[in-house]
Amino acid sequence: MASRNGFAGVGADSREDNGAMDVSLTFLGAAGTVTGSKFLLRTDTAQVLIDAGLFQGLKALRRRNWDSLGLPVPSLDAAVISHAHLDHCGYLPALVRQGFNGPVFMTADTAALAEIVLRDSAKLQEEDAKYASSRGFSKHSKPKPLYDLDHVERTLPLFRTVDFDASVAVADEISVRLVPAGHILGSTSPVITVAGRTVVFSGDLGRANHPLLRPPPPPPAADAIVVESTYGDRVHMSDPSNDLADAITSTVARGGSVVIPAFAVDRTELLLLALGDLLRAGRIPAVPVYVDSPMALRGLQVYRDALGQSRGDLRPDLPEDLLEDRHVHAAHTAAESQALNNPAHPCIIISASGMATGGRVLHHLKHMLPDARNSVVMVGYQAVGTRGRSLVDGAAQVKIHGEYIPVNAQIVDIEGFSVHADGDELLTWLGSAAAPPKIVYVVHGEPAAAATLARRIGQELGWLAVVARDGERVRVR
Numbered sequence: 227m228a229s230r231n232g233f234a235g236v237g238a239d240s241r242e243d244n245g246a247m248d249v250s251l252t253f254l255g256a257a258g259t260v261t262g263s264k265f266l267l268r269t270d271t272a273q274v275l276i277d278a279g280l281f282q283g284l285k286a287l288r289r290r291n292w293d294s295l296g297l298p299v300p301s302l303d304a305a306v307i308s309h310a311h312l313d314h315c316g317y318l319p320a321l322v323r324q325g326f327n328g329p330v331f332m333t334a335d336t337a338a339l340a341e342i343v344l345r346d347s348a349k350l351q352e353e354d355a356k357y358a359s360s361r362g363f364s365k366h367s368k369p370k371p372l373y374d375l376d377h378v379e380r381t382l383p384l385f386r387t388v389d390f391d392a393s394v395a396v397a398d399e400i401s402v403r404l405v406p407a408g409h410i411l412g413s414t415s416p417v418i419t420v421a422g423r424t425v426v427f428s429g430d431l432g433r434a435n436h437p438l439l440r441p442p443p444p445p446p447a448a449d450a451i452v453v454e455s456t457y458g459d460r461v462h463m464s465d466p467s468n469d470l471a472d473a474i475t476s477t478v479a480r481g482g483s484v485v486i487p488a489f490a491v492d493r494t495e496l497l498l499l500a501l502g503d504l505l506r507a508g509r510i511p512a513v514p515v516y517v518d519s520p521m522a523l524r525g526l527q528v529y530r531d532a533l534g535q536s537r538g539d540l541r542p543d544l545p546e547d548l549l550e551d552r553h554v555h556a557a558h559t560a561a562e563s564q565a566l567n568n569p570a571h572p573c574i575i576i577s578a579s580g581m582a583t584g585g586r587v588l589h590h591l592k593h594m595l596p597d598a599r600n601s602v603v604m605v606g607y608q609a610v611g612t613r614g615r616s617l618v619d620g621a622a623q624v625k626i627h628g629e630y631i632p633v634n635a636q637i638v639d640i641e642g643f644s645v646h647a648d649g650d651e652l653l654t655w656l657g658s659a660a661a662p663p664k665i666v667y668v669v670h671g672e673p674a675a676a677a678t679l680a681r682r683i684g685q686e687l688g689w690l691a692v693v694a695r696d697g698e699r700v701r702v703r
Contacts, residue, residue, distance in 0.1 A: 246421065246422075247269050247270050247271075247399065247421040248269065248270060248701065249267070249268070249269050249420050249421055249423055249701065249702040249703075250267075250268045250269075250699050250700065250701050250702065251265060251266070251267055251268075251425065251450070251452075251667075251699070251700050251701075251702055252265070252266040252268070252697070252698070252699040252700075253265060253667075253669065253694040253695065253696060253697065253698050253699075254266055254275075254295055254296075254697070255277075255279060255281065255290075255696075256277075256279065256313075256454075256669045256670040257669055257693075257694040257695055257696040257697075257698065258672075258673055258676070258695070258696050259281070259283070259287060259609070259610075259672065260283075260313070260456050260607065260609050260670055260671055260672060261279060261280065261281050261282040261283055261287060261313040261609055262279050262280060262281035262282075262287065262290065262291075262313060262317075263277040263278075263279040263308075263313055263314045263669070263670060264276075264277055264278055264279060264295075264317065265277060265427065265452060265669075266295075266297070267400065267418060267420060267425070267702075269398070269399060269400065269420060269421060271397075271398045271399070272303045272397035272398040272399065272400055273297070273301060273302050273303055273397070274302070274303055274304050274305065274306060274396055274397050274400055274418075275302055275304075275305040275306070275321075276305075276306050276308070276416055276418065276427050276452075277305075277306070277307060277308055277314045277315070277427075277429070278305050278307065278314070278315060278316075278317040278318045278321055279311075279312065279313040279314040279315060279316055279317055280312050280313055280316035280317050280347070280372075281313075282312070282313060282581065282583060282609055282611075282612065283581075283583075283609035283610050283611035283612050283615070284610055284611030285611065287611065288611075291317065291320065291372050292372065296697075298325075299321055299324040299325050299326050300324075300325035300326060300327070302321070302326050302328055303328055303396070303397035303398070303400075304328045304329050304330070304331065304396040304397050304400075305318065305321070305326075305328065305329075305330045305331070306330075306331045306332070306396060306402050306404075306416050306418070307330060307331070307332040307336060307340065308332075308336075308407065308413060308414050308415065308416055308427065308429030308430070309332075309336055309339075309407065309409055309410055309412060309413035309414065309429055309430060310332075310335075310336045310339035310340040310342075310343050310410065310412065310413075310491055311343070311410065311430065311489070311491065312343055312347060314429070314430070315332075315336075315340045315343065315344065316343065316344065316347050318330060318340075318344065318381050318384075319344060319347075319348065319372075319373035319377035319378045319380075319381045320372055320373050320377070321381075322373075322377050322380050322381045322384070323373050323377045327384065328384065329384055329386045329396070330381075330384045330385050330386060331386050331388050331394065331396055331402060331404075332385065332386075332387065332388065332404070332412070332414075333387060333388060333389070333390060333404055333412040333413075333414060333538070334387040334389075334412065334538070335411045335412025335528065335532060335537075335538055335539075336411075336412035336413070336414070337385045337387050337412075338412070338528045339410070339411065339412060339491050339525055339528055340385070341382055341385075342490075342491075342521055342524045342525055342528070343490075343491065343521065343525075344378045344381065344382075345375065345378050346490070346520070346521040346585075347378075348371065348373055348374050348375045348377065348378045349375065350584045350585060351371030351372055351373065351374070352371050352374055352375070354369075354371070354584065355369040355370055355371045357627065388402070388404050389404075390404055390405070390406055390414070390538065390539065391403060391404070391405060391406075392404070393419075399420060399421050400418065400419070400420045400421075401418070401419045401420075402416050402417065402418050402419075403416070403417040403419075404416055404417075405417055405442075405443060405445075405446075406439075406440060406442060406443065406538075406539040407428070407429045407430065407431055407432055407442050408431070408432025408433065408434075408436055408439045408440060408441050408442040408539065408645075409429065409430040409431060409432035409436075409439075409442075409492070409645050409646070410430075410432075410439075410491055410492035410645065411438070411439065411491075411492065411528065411529055411532055411538065411539065411540075412538060412539065413429060413430065413432065413439075413539070414429055415427060415428050415429050415431065415442065415445065416429065417445075417446060417448070420702070423449045423450075423702050423703070424446070424447065424448040424449050424450075425448060425449065425450045425451075425452065425702055426445045426446065426448040426450070426451045426452070426663075427451075427452045428445075428451070428452065428453045428454050428652075428655075429454070430454055430456070430645075430646055430670070431453070431454055431646065431647040431651075431652065431655060432645050432646075432647065433462075433644075433645060433646070433647055433648075433651055434651070436496075436541075436645055437496065437499055437541075438495065438496075438499075438529070438540060438541060438544065438548075439539050439540060439541060440539050440540070440541055442647075442655060444655070444658035444659055444660065445655065445656070445658070445659045445660070446659070446660050447659065447660040447661035447663075448659070448661075448663045449663060449664050449665075449702060449703065450663055450664060450665050450666070450667065450702055451656065451659070451663045451665075451666045451667070452666075452667045452669055452694075453652060453656065453666055453667070453668055453669070453679070454646070454647075454652075454669060454670035454671065455652070455668050455669065455670060455671030455675045455676040455678075455679040455680075456607055456644075456646045456670055456671050456675065457607070457641075457644065457646050457647065457648040457649060457652075457671075457675065458648075458649050458652060458668070458671050458675040458676060458678050458679030458682075459649055459674055459675040459677075459678035459679065460641070460648055460649060460675070461648045461649060461650055462641060462642050462644060462648045463641065463642040464642070465642065466500075466605075466640045466641070466642025466643050467500055467503070467504060467509075469638070469640045469642070470500060470501075470504070470603065470605075470640060470643075471504050471509045471510050473601055473603050473636075473638040473640075474504075474510045474511070474513075474574065474601075474603075475509075475510055475511065476601075476636075477572070477599070477600065477601040477636070478510075478511045478513055478572040480599045481572060481599050482572060482597065482598075482599030482600040482601060482635075483569050483572050483573050483574070483575065483594065483599075483600050483601075484572075484573075484574045484575065484600070484601045484602075484603055485575050485577065485587065485590050485591060485594055485600065485601070485602045485603070485635075486574065486575065486576045486577070486602075486603045486604075486605060487577065487578070487579065487580050487581070487582045487587045487591075487602070487604065487605075487606075487614060488519075488522070488576050488577070488578060488580050488605060488606065489578065489579070489580035489606055490519050490521040490522035490525050490578040490579070490580075491521075491522075491525045492525075492529075492645055493580060493605060493606055493643065493645070494517060494519070494522040494525065494526060494576055494578075495525075495526060495529050495549060496643055496645070497576055497605065497643070498515070498517070498526075498549055498551060498554060498576075499548070499549070500643070501515055501551075501553070501574065502551045502553070502554075505551075505553055511572070512553065513553075513571070513572050513573050513574060514553060514555055514571075514573045514574070515551070515553050515554045515555065515573070515574045515576065516554075516555050516556075516557050516566055516573060516574065516575045516576065516577075517554060517555070517556050517557065517576050517577075518557035518562075518563050518566055518575055518576065518577040518586050518587075518590070519576070519577050519578040519585060519586060519587075520558070521578055521585075522576070522577075522578055523556050523558065526549060529549060530546075530549055530550075533545075533546050533548055533549065534546050557586075563586050563589070564589070566590060567589055567590055567592075567593040567594070568593060575590055577590055580605075580606045580614070581606070581607075581608050581609055581612035581613070581614040581615070582612060582613035582614040582617065582624075583612050583613065583614075588613075588626050588627065591613075591624070591626060591631070592626045592627065592629075592631055594635060595624070595631050595632065595633050595634065595635050596631065596632050596633075596634050596635070597634060597635060598634040598635060598636070599635075600635040600636070601635055601636040601637075601638055602617060602635050602636070602637050602638070603638045603640060604617065604618055604637070604638065604639045604640065605640050605643040605644075606643065606644060607641075607644060607646065608639075610672065613625075613626070617633065617637045618637065618639045620637070621633055649678065649679060649682065652679060653679075653682055653683070653686060653687070656683065656687060656689075657686075657687055662687070662688075662689055663689065664690070664703065665689075665690045665691070665692065666680075666683055666689055666690065666691040666692070667691075667692055667693075667694045667700070668680045668683070668691060668692065668693045668694060669694045673693075676693045676694075677693055679691075680692065680693045
């Protein structure tokens, strides 16, 4: 059987010496970096892409979003999406722009969140291209977005929702089972069965103490495991609430406001839970909390709907009103957002994006970074090359909308809110596998983090572990 578009991925002479079907895995992203997750699984007769994420951060990485994947995109039979974060699903409309029209498999909550994320991504890209053109700070005479809203609308009908743990055929001799990953609502660790072999992709692996989601189960027996390593060289603090309370209390005491760049999906929900606990305990002043991100507000509704139905990967017995709080105010309109640039009284502003790469948070940073009374609290991973990383690394100024902005506000970095497993948690998850795999490929981490995790896997588990190289193709045996 040829692939759905007539392109046999590795050719008719690609069978192994023993006559078995050849199965290969190519790392098209998230190798040597934490963004752009794309893994191509190929057989004699089919090609399936596991995750289709955008590159973020350094300009050299962002430019790769425009590069060819090195294969005829219409030849792809299907895609499998582990979860709805942009670095795992954000490239889908670019695939459609290049001619992909196959099914895209994911859970129902991932589909609901991905729809929000992709529409927001297209809107921001269109706005950024228009802004760059009007201000003349792009080197292109007519800057264009990677994709637009029309490409997103053509992508959404391709979504095929799959229940957790249900096995579904996605291409010739390739099936997938989506196992809960405990990272964000609907997130999974895809388990691919192909020609009698099994490959487990961790996706972004969550933590056992996520307040909303069940912990990820042990991985099944597999020939290969592809594991993330975002925090592979670190161990999270056990309770970040003390640092958050200190930052808010000291900022309000000097008459300032707190800006929290936060990922719109899941991180906003966790922050609202933490802030609600701190307010009820009297550990922080009773100042208003604003959620200023249309995407975050829509994502919050998906979480509230899920709580109302007690569905999917949520922890059992969570109250329906868990994410309701009288101190929380929504900034829906542009005018409401603009009013927060110069708040009349101390407040807390949660706004996307989490790495300060785009969105409304840039306007807040532009106005509030110069004032030493204010604080910017970073509560997630900051990729190399992002404004968030520059702030965490102590930059004296950052460039926003073509202008350099002085950094006088206090910058506070709190890693404990991460919903990525740390090095110890990744080792624990791997070590709980039903049987040792033949090999582990370490991906989705900066070089030091990936190398540290691979070394620990070898030393502590006694398994063969390799840091995947960008563009590398390996056989699955």
